[in-house]
Amino acid sequence: GENVEQHPSTLSVQEGDSAVIKCTYSDSASNYFPWYKQELGKGPQLIIDIRSNVGEKKDQRIAVTLNKTAKHFSLHITETQPEDSAVYFCAASLGAGSARQLTFGSGTQLTVLP
Amino acid sequence: GAVVSQHPSWVICKSGTSVKIECRSLDFQATTMFWYRQFPKQSLMLMATSNEGSKATYEQGVEKDKFLINHASLTLSTLTVTSAHPEDSSFYICSARQWSGRDTGELFFGEGSRLTVL
Numbered sequence: 001g002e003n004v005e006q007h008p009s010t011l012s013v014q015e016g017d018s019a020v021i022k023c024t025y026s027d028s029a030s031n032y033f034p035w036y037k038q039e040l041g042k043g044p045q046l047i048i049d050i051r052s053n054v055g056e057k058k059d060q061r062i063a064v065t066l067n068k069t070a071k072h073f074s075l076h077i078t079e080t081q082p083e084d085s086a087v088y089f090c091a092a093s094l095g096a097g098s099a100r101q102l103t104f105g106s107g108t109q110l111t112v113l114p
Numbered sequence: 115g116a117v118v119s120q121h122p123s124w125v126i127c128k129s130g131t132s133v134k135i136e137c138r139s140l141d142f143q144a145t146t147m148f149w150y151r152q153f154p155k156q157s158l159m160l161m162a163t164s165n166e167g168s169k170a171t172y173e174q175g176v177e178k179d180k181f182l183i184n185h186a187s188l189t190l191s192t193l194t195v196t197s198a199h200p201e202d203s204s205f206y207i208c209s210a211r212q213w214s215g216r217d218t219g220e221l222f223f224g225e226g227s228r229l230t231v232l
Contacts, residue, residue, distance in 0.1 A: 034220070043120070043207050043223040044158070089157060101148055102221060104157045 002027040004092050006105025013080050014113050021108045023090035024072040030092040033066060033073045034102070038087045047088075048075070080112045116142045116212045120224035127198055128232055135193045135227045137208030143188040144210035148221070149181075152205040164191045198231045205229075 003026040013019050025033075031052035036044035050057045050064045050073065057064050061080075066073040077084055087109050091102040117140040127133050137147055145166050150158040162183050163171045170183035180202075182194040191210075195202055205228050209221040 036223070041226070041228070043118075043209075043226040046220065046222065049220070101160055101163060106157045107155075109155075 002030060002092055002103040004090060004103050004105045006090050006108060008108060009106065010109045010111070012111045012113060015080060015082060017080055019075075019077045019080050019084070019110055019112075021075045021088055021090070021110070022072060023074070023092075023105050024070075025092040025103075026071065027092070027094075028068075028071065030094060032093050033064070034091050035062075035064060035075050036089045036091065038089065038107075040086075044089060077110075080110075082112050082114050085110055085112045116140075116210070116222045118144075118208065118210050118222045118224040120208055120227050122227060123225060124228040124230075126230045126232065129199055130197055132194055132196045133198055133229060135195075135206055135208075135229075137191045137193070137210070137224050139189045139210045139212075139222075142210075142212050144191075144212065145188060146211045147185060147191040148209045148211075149183060149191075149193050150207045150209070152207060152226075154205075158207060161193075195229065198229070200231045203229055203231045 006023045034049035035047050037047045038044045048059050048062050048064050050066050061078045063076040087107045089107050090105040093102045119138045121136045147164040149161045151161050152158050160173050161176045164183045164185040166185045166188050172178045185191040205226050207226040209223045
């Protein structure tokens with residue numbers, strides 16, 4: 001089955017700096033890669049996703065890149081703000097047309113220091 | 115985006131009792147819902163896949179007689195923790211796949227339910 005590894009487990013950055021979180025996956029058939037933000041005591045919230053037919057996707061301060069050959073994808077947050085502090089999870093799945101569920105990474109605790 | 119609602123958001127119960135958690139898709143139909151368990155500072159662990167009108171599919175190591183899942187309608191799935199024990203204390207989260215004639219693979223999560231068994 002799919003295995004997703006996520007690094008780093010914790011990340012502290014100064015407000016205004018960029019943050020990068022990286023994930024690798026094992027199943028080359030995976031084609032859907034979402035990123036979730038989870039605040040304390042709440043459920044995960046989808047912040048951005050990417051499908052295997054594109055290499056990069058951007059939404060304001062958040063961007064995700066995908067390298068299918070190397071089987072890794074990354075989340076980039078620019079101009080970080082204190083409200084970006086949360087746990088971020090990457091995930092992978094076969095996506096559309098499949099009943100397979102998401103496989104999550106282990107999470108990254110991001111702390112943005114004011 | 116689509117909204118998934120969980121209830122209750124937190125519950126405290128005595129050991130040996132049963133607790134029911136509801137997961138509702140508020141503005142869309144969800145033929146498939148998923149139940150996860152999350153321990154502090156850990157990732158989400160899939161417990162089972164719930165399909166409307168059929169039996170749930172449980173992940174390896176998850177006791178189906180202890181964690182009863184019912185998905186009786188396209189907007190509601192329930193998880194019942196039977197004969198709860200302190201080790202069942204955890205954060206339970208559901209998610210639903212939005213279906214609008216095209217399965218995009220996107221999942222939307224509920225806010226989670228914190229269960230504490232005394």
